[in-house]
Amino acid sequence: MILVTGVSGALGGLVYRGLSELEDLAVVPGTRTADGGTARRIDFDDPESLRAGFAGVDVLVMISAGYAEDDVVLTRHGAVAEAAAEAGIRHVIYTSLAASGERTTLAVPHRWTESRLTRSPFTTTVLRNGLYAELLGALSSQAAAEAAETGVFSAAYGTGRMSVVARQDLADVTVRVAAESDRALTAGTPGPHAGRTYELEGVTALGGADIADLLTKHHGTPITYHPAPLSSTRATLLTHPLEPYQITHTLSLLSNTAAGFLESTHTDLPGLLGTAPRPVHDLVVPGAAD
Numbered sequence: 001m002i003l004v005t006g007v008s009g010a011l012g013g014l015v016y017r018g019l020s021e022l023e024d025l026a027v028v029p030g031t032r033t034a035d036g037g038t039a040r041r042i043d044f045d046d047p048e049s050l051r052a053g054f055a056g057v058d059v060l061v062m063i064s065a066g067y068a069e070d071d072v073v074l075t076r077h078g079a080v081a082e083a084a085a086e087a088g089i090r091h092v093i094y095t096s097l098a099a100s101g102e103r104t105t106l107a108v109p110h111r112w113t114e115s116r117l118t119r120s121p122f123t124t125t126v127l128r129n130g131l132y133a134e135l136l137g138a139l140s141s142q143a144a145a146e147a148a149e150t151g152v153f154s155a156a157y158g159t160g161r162m163s164v165v166a167r168q169d170l171a172d173v174t175v176r177v178a179a180e181s182d183r184a185l186t187a188g189t190p191g192p193h194a195g196r197t198y199e200l201e202g203v204t205a206l207g208g209a210d211i212a213d214l215l216t217k218h219h220g221t222p223i224t225y226h227p228a229p230l231s232s233t234r235a236t237l238l239t240h241p242l243e244p245y246q247i248t249h250t251l252s253l254l255s256n257t258a259a260g261f262l263e264s265t266h267t268d269l270p271g272l273l274g275t276a277p278r279p280v281h282d283l284v285v286p287g288a289a290d
């Protein structure tokens, strides 16, 4: 049996729906807000929910729960590793962060979790997810709205680019890895993904000038890119209703983009998808066709 955590979230929901379509598999949804239906209550911050929720599970799809300060994330992910071992889960698939994000603040809890999971009795597959195209769209949305008025797209991407991937592609790979791992365990083998770490970087890299071009096509009027300084971006973020750790991670993503670190050169994504990755332009600038 496969259990997917975080199914009310975007990635967990896509993974659960994908696995549910495979009729030969038993799949249960896990969420903090189980309402007594088919879903199990899985709250990484409540070890008791993990002890009960992991009963009878062979393959755990552990969707990272990264929206918190690092110490909180380490504690909750450590609790999952401990409870999974106690429950006799045989294989854990963890959604991590791709290598291009190594220098971002986001990498710390992901790399800690990868390391923690390897010190466990179960086998693991680490899916090092690239940055979502939807994330770049969200980071750019306010500047894109202003650009429609001013003709200037101003963002702190410098001259760098971010390699991005459609969240659905990451979900599709997760479904494949979970399904093949579960079937292999049923057949008495660890399967092809046990002990593997996959880099799921996007194949399309976009920066400020590229987004300005997409906005130009979308609006039919010229929009130019002006790199914004990090200082004014930080000042703007401080006026938003964000948690302090969100400001840290956002600025880290921006400075890593500007430094050129988020443009990747290697990915396992097409091989695991078995097809070309989905187009991403429309996910970054809604309405912009690829």
Ligand SMILES: NC(=O)c1ccc[n+]([C@@H]2O[C@H](COP(=O)([O-])OP(=O)(O)OC[C@H]3O[C@@H](n4cnc5c(N)ncnc54)[C@H](OP(=O)(O)O)[C@@H]3O)[C@@H](O)[C@H]2O)c1
Pocket (backbone or CB within 6 Å): 005, 006, 007, 008, 009, 010, 011, 012, 030, 031, 032, 033, 042, 043, 044, 045, 063, 064, 065, 066, 067, 076, 095, 129, 130, 131, 132, 135
């Ligand atoms: N690669 C990227 O670009 C990128 C961008 C943003 C985030 N991420 C990471 O990828 C994860 C999935 O992304 P997403 O887009 O699906 O995010 P999302 O839509 O915000 O969903 C996150 C889900 O994590 C679950 N969660 C939160 N706290 C939890 C806890 N204490 N215990 C168990 N589950 C908890 C929740 O699901 P339930 O309410 O169902 O429990 C929540 O809905 C995020 O949590 C984050 O760690 C990656």
